[in-house]
Amino acid sequence: MVGFWTRFRRNRSAVLGLLILAFVILIAATAQIIFPEDPFRLAGQAMAPPGESGFLLGSDSLGRDVAAGMAHGAKTSLLIGLLATIVAVTVGVLMGALAGYYGGWIDDLLMRTTEMFQTIPSFIFAILLVAIMKPSIESIVIAIAVVSWPAVARLVRGEFLSLKNREFVQACHTLGMSDIRIMLGEILPNCLSPIIVIGSLMVATAILIESGLAFLGLGDPNIMSWGFQIGAGRTLLRSAWWVCTFPGIAILITVLAINLVGEGLNDALNPRLRERT
Amino acid sequence: MSLLEITDLHIALPEGSQRPYAVEAANLHLAPNEILCVVGESGSGKSLTARAVMGLLPKPHVKVAKGAVNFQGEDLAAAPDARMRDIRGSEISMIFQEPMTALNPVMTIGKQIDEVFRFHAAMLGRERRDRALKLLDDVHLPDPTQIMSAYPHELSGGQRQRAMIAMALALDPKVLIADEPTTALDVTTQAQILKLIKEMQKAHDTGVLFITHDFGVVADIADRVAVMQHGRVVEEGPTAKILSSPEHPYTQSLMAAVPSLTPRPARPRSEDKVLEVKNLDKVYRSGGALFGLGKPAREVHAAEDVTLDLRRGETLGIVGESGSGKSTVARCIVRLHDADAGEIILDGADLRPLGRAALRPYRSKIQMVFQDPYASLNPRTRVGKIIALGPIIQGMSQQEAEDKARELLEIVGLDARAFDRFPHEFSGGQRQRIGVARALALEPQVLVADEPVSALDVSIQDQILKLLDEIREAMNLSMIFITHDLRVAAQVCDRLAVMRYGRVVEEGATATVFASPTHEYTKALLDAVPGKSWTPGSDTFAAQ
Numbered sequence: 001m002v003g004f005w006t007r008f009r010r011n012r013s014a015v016l017g018l019l020i021l022a023f024v025i026l027i028a029a030t031a032q033i034i035f036p037e038d039p040f041r042l043a044g045q046a047m048a049p050p051g052e053s054g055f056l057l058g059s060d061s062l063g064r065d066v067a068a069g070m071a072h073g074a075k076t077s078l079l080i081g082l083l084a085t086i087v088a089v090t091v092g093v094l095m096g097a098l099a100g101y102y103g104g105w106i107d108d109l110l111m112r113t114t115e116m117f118q119t120i121p122s123f124i125f126a127i128l129l130v131a132i133m134k135p136s137i138e139s140i141v142i143a144i145a146v147v148s149w150p151a152v153a154r155l156v157r158g159e160f161l162s163l164k165n166r167e168f169v170q171a172c173h174t175l176g177m178s179d180i181r182i183m184l185g186e187i188l189p190n191c192l193s194p195i196i197v198i199g200s201l202m203v204a205t206a207i208l209i210e211s212g213l214a215f216l217g218l219g220d221p222n223i224m225s226w227g228f229q230i231g232a233g234r235t236l237l238r239s240a241w242w243v244c245t246f247p248g249i250a251i252l253i254t255v256l257a258i259n260l261v262g263e264g265l266n267d268a269l270n271p272r273l274r275e276r277t
Numbered sequence: 278m279s280l281l282e283i284t285d286l287h288i289a290l291p292e293g294s295q296r297p298y299a300v301e302a303a304n305l306h307l308a309p310n311e312i313l314c315v316v317g318e319s320g321s322g323k324s325l326t327a328r329a330v331m332g333l334l335p336k337p338h339v340k341v342a343k344g345a346v347n348f349q350g351e352d353l354a355a356a357p358d359a360r361m362r363d364i365r366g367s368e369i370s371m372i373f374q375e376p377m378t379a380l381n382p383v384m385t386i387g388k389q390i391d392e393v394f395r396f397h398a399a400m401l402g403r404e405r406r407d408r409a410l411k412l413l414d415d416v417h418l419p420d421p422t423q424i425m426s427a428y429p430h431e432l433s434g435g436q437r438q439r440a441m442i443a444m445a446l447a448l449d450p451k452v453l454i455a456d457e458p459t460t461a462l463d464v465t466t467q468a469q470i471l472k473l474i475k476e477m478q479k480a481h482d483t484g485v486l487f488i489t490h491d492f493g494v495v496a497d498i499a500d501r502v503a504v505m506q507h508g509r510v511v512e513e514g515p516t517a518k519i520l521s522s523p524e525h526p527y528t529q530s531l532m533a534a535v536p537s538l539t540p541r542p543a544r545p546r547s548e549d550k551v552l553e554v555k556n557l558d559k560v561y562r563s564g565g566a567l568f569g570l571g572k573p574a575r576e577v578h579a580a581e582d583v584t585l586d587l588r589r590g591e592t593l594g595i596v597g598e599s600g601s602g603k604s605t606v607a608r609c610i611v612r613l614h615d616a617d618a619g620e621i622i623l624d625g626a627d628l629r630p631l632g633r634a635a636l637r638p639y640r641s642k643i644q645m646v647f648q649d650p651y652a653s654l655n656p657r658t659r660v661g662k663i664i665a666l667g668p669i670i671q672g673m674s675q676q677e678a679e680d681k682a683r684e685l686l687e688i689v690g691l692d693a694r695a696f697d698r699f700p701h702e703f704s705g706g707q708r709q710r711i712g713v714a715r716a717l718a719l720e721p722q723v724l725v726a727d728e729p730v731s732a733l734d735v736s737i738q739d740q741i742l743k744l745l746d747e748i749r750e751a752m753n754l755s756m757i758f759i760t761h762d763l764r765v766a767a768q769v770c771d772r773l774a775v776m777r778y779g780r781v782v783e784e785g786a787t788a789t790v791f792a793s794p795t796h797e798y799t800k801a802l803l804d805a806v807p808g809k810s811w812t813p814g815s816d817t818f819a820a821q
Contacts, residue, residue: 170645
C-alpha cells in the first residue's frame, strides 16, 4: 500500500487530479450546507452577472443561482458517474469472466452479444434508452451502464484468458477447487489493477454522457445537473455567457481530473510501466 | 595479440539495486580463432558483459562505470554511437537466445540478411542476393532459395537459429558473441547448432565469446573458460584444465552440481502398481466455426496409445523433446486436460471418465509440481494460505491445515516464518520448494513433476532434486518426472519412457536405456547430450 502511494505520487499530474477531484467531492458533499435552498428556487434578479445581486457566479434567465446549481449538480454528476460505473463494471466483469474462463460456446455467445452492443454508437444508444424508459436517475444510470459494460467485458475476458492457463490456476484445479472459487479467489484479484483503471476512466465518460443527456433535456427534471444548466443557458450564450460557461468548466475540470487520476492509477498499478522514466 | 580485451570492466546498476555493480573488475581476453565460454548462473553478469561489448546495455539505467573494452586498439566502451553502429553486424556480431524474438516476424529471412549488406557494404542487389544464398547454404539450411522468401514462423527453432547465424556471419565479423544460443533449443538441435558454430568459427577464423550456463556445452565447444559469479570473473583457463581440476571453490561447487550421465544404481522394483495408464489418446483441436460448429481447422495428435505403469516408491521419467507430448501425458494424468480415450487407473478406479465432483476425492492422491516457479504461485496469496488451501478444500479445518502448512515449510527446508510472506519475496529455488510443499499438503500417493528444475540454476537444481528424493523416500511416494534433460533423468529416475511425436518409443530401467538403447531416437537423444565425454567430478575429460 505504501509502495502504491509512492508510485502514484511520482506522477505529479495524477496528484493534481486527485486534489481537484477531492475538491469537487467536498463541494458535492457540502452542497446542502453551503446552499441549503433548492437550486431550482428563483433566488432573485434574472440574468445577473457574476458577483452582482448577491450571486457569486451570476443567475440564469429565471433568476436561479448558477453557483448553487453547480454545487448540487456536482452531487448528481458524481453520483451518476459512480453508480453507472459500478453497474457497468459488475456486469462487464461477470460477462468477461464467464466468457474468458469457460471459452467455447459460452465465450462465443457472450462475446457476440457484447459486439452487438458495441456496434451501436454509444451516445445515440443511451439517448434511445432514456427516451424509452422516460428520464429519471435510474434510467440514466441504466442507459450509461448498458453502453459502457462491453469495454469492461472485453478487458476482463482477455485477462481471464491469459490467467486461466497460468500454472498457479492449474495448481488450484489439481487441488480440486471449484470453478467459482478459482474465478473469484484466484484469477479476479490478479486482474483487479486494469479493472480499477478502466473503472476510474469510465466514471469520467459517464459524467460526460450524463451531461450530454441532460443538455438535450433527457435528464431527470427534478434534479439539478451541470448538463441541465448548460442546456438552459444555451440560448443566452451571447447575452449571459456565465450561465453555460461555469458548469462547462466544472465538467471539463472534473473529467480531466478523473482522467489524470486514472492515468496515475495505471502507472502505479501496472508493473510493466513501473520502470518507465 | 588479443582480438578483444576487456580490462577492469565495471557495469553500474541503477541506484537501489541489490548490488552497486552488475559486473565488477572483469578482465577477459579473446584471441582470434578461439572460443571463450563465459559460464555462470543467472545474475552473474555474463550477459551484461556481452552486451557491454556490443554497446547494447539497457540505457540509461545500466552503464559502463569504469574500465575498457579494447577491440583492435579501439575502446568500445567510449566509442560514439555512430561508430558502434558501424561495428555492430560488420566487425562484431551477435546471436541471441531466442531466435523467434530476435528475428523480425513480418520480414522474410532473405530481406533480413539483405539488410546487413545494405547497411554495411556497397553491393549490387544481385550480388547481395547471391551472397545471402551462399550464406544460407553454408549454414546447411535446405533449399536456400525457398528459405530466402520464408518468414521466421515458417521455420523450425533450429532453422531460425541457423538463419540468425548466417546473418551474424554475413560480413565475416572478427568477433561473434553468442548469448545462450542453444538454451531454447532441443538437445538434438542444440548439438547440431554447436557443431555449426564450431565449424563456422574455424572456417572464418572468428573469435567467439560464448555465454552459457551449461557445463556440458562448455565441454563440447570451448577452447577456454571463464567462470563468473556475482559479477566477478572468479576463474579462467583452458577448458581441459578447468573441467578436470577447477581451483576456485565456486567452480568446484558448480561442477559438483552438474548431474552425471551415469545412471544411479538401480533399486528393487516393487510389485505394487500405484498408477496405470493404458492406451491414452489426446488430440488437440483448434479453429472451427462459430459455436464450435464445423470441422476443426487443425488437429494435433499430442498423445497416441500411451501406456505406462508406476509402482510404489519408484520414479518414472518421461523424457523427450519439445512437442513430444510428455507434458500432455502428465496433464492428462492429473486431469488438467481430458484425454480422448484410454484408461488412467489409480487405486483400482479409472479416473478418465470421472466428472469434476466425482474426481474430487481422487485429487488428493495425485498431485503436481509445475515447471515455472514464478508462474505457479498466486502472487497475491500468502505462502501459508497457498499451502493450506488444498487440505481446506478437502475438508480439513482451518487451524489444522495451517499447522500442517507450517510443518511442511520446515520439511521442504524453509523457515516456518515464510508462512505470512508473499511469493515474490522468495527466490526461484525457494518458490519451487513452496510448490513442492503445496503438492505434499494433500499427502498424495503419486507426485507428477513437470520439468520441476528446468527453470533453475544448476546449484539450485541439485538441491531441489535432492529434496524430491528425500521426500519420496520419507513418504514412500511414487513419482512421474517429466524432463528434457537426460542428465537429470539419469540421477532421478528408476525407469524411463522416451516419447516422440506423442508415442512412447522406448521404455525400460534407466540404466538399461542408457547402456543399450534400442530405438534410433533414444540413441540420437543420448548422442546429443552436451558434454557426454566429460563426467563431472572426475578428470576423465579429454581435450578435443
